[in-house]
Amino acid sequence: MIVDGSSAAAIDQAARALAAGELVAFPTETVYGLGADAASEAAVARIFAAKGRPSDHPLIVHVADADAITPFAGAVPAFAQRLMRSFWPGPLTLILPRREGVAAAAAGGQTSVGLRCPSHPVAQALLRACARAEPRVNGLAAPSANLFGRVSPTTALHVQAEFGEALMVLDGGACQVGIESTIVDCTRGAPVLLRPGVLTRAELEAAAGQPLLSPGQLPQASPRASGTLEAHYAPEAKLRLMDARALRTALEVLGPQAAQLAIYARSALKVPSSKIVFRRMPDDAREVARQLFAVLRDFDAQGVRLIWVEAPPDGPEWDGVRDRLQRASAA
Ligand code: TXA
Ligand code: MG
Numbered sequence: 461m462i463v464d465g466s467s468a469a470a471i472d473q474a475a476r477a478l479a480a481g482e483l484v485a486f487p488t489e490t491v492y493g494l495g496a497d498a499a500s501e502a503a504v505a506r507i508f509a510a511k512g513r514p515s516d517h518p519l520i521v522h523v524a525d526a527d528a529i530t531p532f533a534g535a536v537p538a539f540a541q542r543l544m545r546s547f548w549p550g551p552l553t554l555i556l557p558r559r560e561g562v563a564a565a566a567a568g569g570q571t572s573v574g575l576r577c578p579s580h581p582v583a584q585a586l587l588r589a590c591a592r593a594e595p596r597v598n599g600l601a602a603p604s605a606n607l608f609g610r611v612s613p614t615t616a617l618h619v620q621a622e623f624g625e626a627l628m629v630l631d632g633g634a635c636q637v638g639i640e641s642t643i644v645d646c647t648r649g650a651p652v653l654l655r656p657g658v659l660t661r662a663e664l665e666a667a668a669g670q671p672l673l674s675p676g677q678l679p680q681a682s683p684r685a686s687g688t689l690e691a692h693y694a695p696e697a698k699l700r701l702m703d704a705r706a707l708r709t710a711l712e713v714l715g716p717q718a719a720q721l722a723i724y725a726r727s728a729l730k731v732p733s734s735k736i737v738f739r740r741m742p743d744d745a746r747e748v749a750r751q752l753f754a755v756l757r758d759f760d761a762q763g764v765r766l767i768w769v770e771a772p773p774d775g776p777e778w779d780g781v782r783d784r785l786q787r788a789s790a791a
Contacts, residue, residue: 462616465582465630474630475589478503479597483510485605485619486586487632488578490551490641490657491612491753492619493522493602494627495586498532501565504601510623513608518568519601520553520576520641524587529575531598534559539668540646546667549579551637551657555645566601572647575599582632604640605629609791611693611753614638618757638750639780644668648678656779658749693784694791695756697722699767701789704729707770717766722759725770737762741770745777752781756788 463470465487474484478495481503485494494510496503498521508515523529526544529536534557543554558564558573567573578584590597604612605619613619616631642657644664652673653661665672702710704727711732714721718733726741739755742748759767769785772778 461625461627462620462629462631465585465632468585470630471582471585471589474586474628475593475597477628478586478590478600479593479595481506483507483627484586485616485623485627485629486583486600486602487580487616487630487635488522488583488602489580489635490578490637490639491614491635492605492616492629493520493583493600494605494619494623495522495600495602497590497597498563498566498599498601499597504565507601507603510627511603511606511608513603515565516568518570518572518574519566519603520574521563521566521599521601522583522587523575523577523599524584524591525549525577528577528587528591528599529556532559532562532573532575533557537646537649539651539670540644543644543646543651543664543668544577547659548577549584550577550659551579551641552576552659552664553641553643553655555643555647555654557647563599563601572645574643576641580632580635582630586630609694611695611756611788612640614750614753618754621757634750634754636750638752638754639784642780644672645675648673652678656783658746658780660776660779662776693753694788695767696760697764697767699756699769699785699788699791701769701771701785703771707768710768720763720765722762722764722767723769724755724759724767727770737764741772745772745775745781748772748778748781752784 553576614635642659643655645652719735722737
């Protein structure tokens with residue numbers, strides 16, 4: 461059931477449910493999360509079962525502030541501290557060495573743990589209520605609240621469409637960031653960008669005070685991360701990324717497929733049939749990130765079989781959106 465996340469009574473009820481080992485979905489500024497007590501193996505097992513996600517794919521643990529990482533994280537390198545100071549609360553996840561014996565199931569058995577401090581007021585209120593709950597809940601393990609491999613939810617209704625009425629969903633409105641957090645691995649001696657989000661590489665490097673590496677620049681293989689699988693975040697319809705020219709050519713030769721086609725493009729295009737669902741892509745990368753997953757879900761809801769998307773520009777502010785579109789088109 462969907463409940464108003466701004467109600468103190470709803471927050472208390474949600475915290476009690478979480479302390480009792482149940483699942484509760486909650487809003488963050490990036491996407492909605494499916495939360496459970498990070499310290500409870502049984503509660504975390506429910507997340508994996510509900511999502512249909514392999515249990516060795518690690519989850520992100522959400523905390524109310526930087527101090528609250530202490531029960532979970534071991535040594536925190538100086539560059540990670542600088543990143544936390546600059547971007548928390550906010551859309552940044554840090555992979556840190558995990559304290560032995562803590563949140564092993566949530567971490568999918570890795571010796572590291574993903575930690576994030578979300579800025580959304582409902583997430584903040586929930587995390588603070590959890591820390592006061594009996595028994596105390598120190599952190600919430602929460603993957604995006606969608607079935608494995610599907611587009612992340614950015615509204616309470618999206619979450620309900622994935623999991624049904626029985627799940628408690630705190631409603632915090634539409635997510636303002638709209639794509640998942642940037643993930644930086646801080647366990648390798650230097651920061652490594654595992655998943656781009658809306659924070660640019662330049663912003664992250666300025667805050668960290670050193671260059672950000674890519675996973676390929678390191679000798680050891682990266683840990684398994686479902687957000688880094690090639691085909692992920694996919695709508696039901698087949699998504700193709702094209703530049704404006706390819707789009708125009710494809711539209712010229714379009715036959716009866718028009719009835720099942722949706723287009724999401726920045727460029728002015730002559731759309732040859734009123735049956736085509738057209739959505740203009742904004743020029744601002746942050747705005748596209750905010751609406752992207754809702755647009756893809758809306759296309760699916762209209763029953764189209766093809767989605768043609770104009771490839772985003774090359775600028776670094778588009779890295780997160782480009783990454784999600786590339787993965788969606790690989791499915
Ligand atoms: O914005 C977000 O990050 C959202 C909201 C709910 O916070 N959460 C999210 O969770 O996107 P999820 O589970 O859908 O994606 C988390 C990613 C996965 O790719 C996972 O493999 C990676 O984080 N991850 C988590 N812990 C990790 C670890 N210890 N080592 C490497 N990757 C890790
Ligand atoms: Mg996800």
